[in-house]
Amino acid sequence: MCTRPIAYKGQARVQQDIDLLKAAVAQTRAEEAFLPAIAPADVEFWNKNQFYASDEDYLMAIADAMHVEYRAIVDAGLLLQIDDPRLVTYYAMNPSASVQECRAWAEVRVEALNHALRDLPRERIRFHTCYSINMGPRVHDMELKDIVDVILKVRGGRIGDEEAVGPLLTA
Secondary structure, eight states: OBBSSOOOOOOOHHHHHHHHHHHHHTTSSOOOOEEEEEEEEHHHHSSOOOSSSSHHHHHHHHHHHHHHHHHHHHHHHOEEEOOHHHHHHHHHHHHTTTTHHHHHHHHHHHHHHHHTTSSOOOOGGEEEOOOSSSSOSSTSSSGGGGGGHHHHSSSOSEETTTTTTTTEEOO
């Protein structure tokens, strides 16, 4: 539960991840590496708001906090991969919601993500969403045609969804 103002406090942990990844990459011939970070929408899902006046205020506070982590990754010379499983699974997890309602929900989350990505170079950002795993037959998933335009609004240089889009697209 969120019961007070949000502030990012994971600087030491993200720096440890950065250092470990850079040390591993230094032992290879890799030309670049990415470090994944979760999208604000997923943080929102796992931590319910009991402090902010609205869900949008809460989401933007999360985005502001996540900006610190995103900047640390990019400033370390790594690619930042945003992992956002909620963006497309929201539809399957909320069967009473229409496609339009889910699109409206997703638009707000992409807006918050783009706020979190502000001032970061697009070419250093990858975006990944997926339909998750172990959710049974894919008969209740939102179709790509119903969400792809929203996904393409993400302020990233590369966008991918292994089930629907395939390899990362360079935007």
